Amino acid sequence: MGYEFCESSLANSVGTRVVDNVLVEKKGELVRARTRLRHETDFAERQLLHIEDDVRDLQTKAVEILSNVETLEMEIQQNKRCLNWCPNWSWRYRLSKKAMKKTLDISELLEKINKFRQPGRVGYRAPNTLPTIEFLCSKEFVVSESSKIAFHQIIEALQDDNISMIGLWGMGGVGKTTLAREVGNQAEKLNLFNKVVIATVSQKPNFEAIQDQIAQYIDFDMKNERGRRSVQDLWLRLKNEQRILVILDDVWTYINLKEKIGIPTGEDHKGCKVLLTTRRQQVCLATDCQTVVQLGCLDGDEAWTLFAMKASLNGSVDDAIRKVATKIIRKCQGLPIAIVPLGSALKGKSCHEWKTAYRRLKDRRLTEIEDVNEENAYLCLEASFDYLKGMETKTCFLLCSLYPEDHEIYVEDLVRYAWGLELLRRKACQNA
CATH class of the missing domain: 1.10.287 (Helix Hairpins)
Structure with a gap:
């Protein structure tokens, strides 16, 4: 009888020890899985993705199970301390059953968590989290006579079903980017397009980066399990957009939009229109823009209004400063890119500092600038840099x-x- 009791006790002791070890191992797996899941959700949130409800439920369930396991482990340790003096095998058996149940619960939870191990599974991009042209639009958009004319010409072209390519050109710093974004903002509000996207091309275009910029607006990932998607994939995706305006900013040379980027226009997709900005009128002609719009500089009154706003020049400003300001504005030649930083740099400065700034502008000369008309913009930017x-x-x-x-x-x-x-x-x- 004693032998059978000892044998039974030994079997129970070994069995419960195995269960304990398995529970500890599974608990470690769950802790690591929960950490990985948290890393993935953190990354998704940084990408402005919404986390799936299932993922949130799994995270809550993991915390709950781990808390229960810790409580159970405390009970098991307490039972182990009593085994040498008052072994209660029935109590130990019940704890083993609880441990086995928790082990199974952890295994099931791990299986569910592993389903979200693939990239992009934990979150999704809601429509209201997609970037919009309104977000990029300047809150200090200055309306000038030239910008008003250019704006209305572009809007009219966007409303014309026979026009798919529009070019906006003008010298550097005149405000083409700001105007293009304002056009995109208003075109969306006027319900001319379901989507408006913008991408910066620049002097040395990175076509993959341009594709990524466009793709983010239409909730399209240029990467998949095989690597990077093709130009044709983006082309097909854009064709699914019923009405879309693509703004390509700062284009320097001719680009085959279909082959290099994947933008369908004309007969390929009449619902897709392109507005490009460039410093060179020739780029508009080479890209077969049906409408070419020029954006000119600010006139004298417009330049003064913008400069006075940036430099906080009111009616009570010192006459000496006003005279110097008039000379400085003339030197800026109506370029917003020169007026804005220089006006901001001179805000609150003394009359002596105003005169010093003008002498720098007057005496300095820059050479070997590609567009000679931009010389004064560079001079003004240099002067504003000196005031940092x-x-x-x-x-x-x-x-x-x-x-x-x-x-x-x-x-x-x-x-x-x-x-x-x-x-x-x-x-x-x-x-x-």
Whole structure:
């Protein structure tokens, strides 16, 4: 009888020990799976994706099960401490059954969690989280006579079913990008298109990056399980959009939109229209734009209004400053890209500083600029740079100019690097 009791006790002891070990192992798997799932949901949220309800439920269930397992482990440890003095095999058996049940629950939960291991499964992009042209539109859009004329010409062309390609050209800094975004914003509000997308082309276009910019507006991922989707895939996806306007900003040369990017126009898709901005009228002609619109500079009164707003020049401004401001505005030649930063830089400055700024503009000369009419824009930008406070700020600004146009950079890294350069400079001065 004693032998049978010992044998039974030994069997129970070994069996429960195995169950305990399996439970501990499964608990570790669940902790790691929950961590991976949290990493994936964090990444999805950074991409402005909505997390699936099933994923949220799994996360809550994982926390609940892990809490229950910890409680059960405490009971098991308490039972183990009593085994040497008062072994209660029936109690131990019940704990083993609980442990086995929790092990099965964890296995089922792990199986469900693993279904969301594939990229893109944990979240989805809701319509209201897609980027819109309105988000990009300037809140300080300055309406000039030239921009009004250009705006109405473009809107009329967008309403014409026979026009699929529109070109907006003008010298650098005149405000083409701002106007194009305003057109896109108003075209959407007027219900001319279901979707309006914008992509920056730049002088050295990266066609994959351009495709990615367009794809994000139409909730289309250019990557799949086999790698990157083809130009034809984007072309077919855009054809599914009933009415869509594609704005290609800062185009420098002719581009075959169908072969290089995957944009269907004309007979391929009458519901897709393209508005491109460029510094060169020839680009509009080479791209077969049916409507070509020129955006001119601000006239004298418009330039003064914009400059006065940026520099906070009111009716009580000192006459001496007003006279210098008039000369500076004339030097800007109606270019918003020159007026805005220079006006902001001189805001709140003394009359002496205003005069110093004008002397810099008057005496400096820049050569070898491709578009000679842009010379004054460069001069004005140079003057506004001179008013940046601190060596580290100026260094950071110059570092930004080393990056490719429209390239995303981390400002913190730039500032840290700028400080590093400044410290090296100071150390060199000390050792000199």
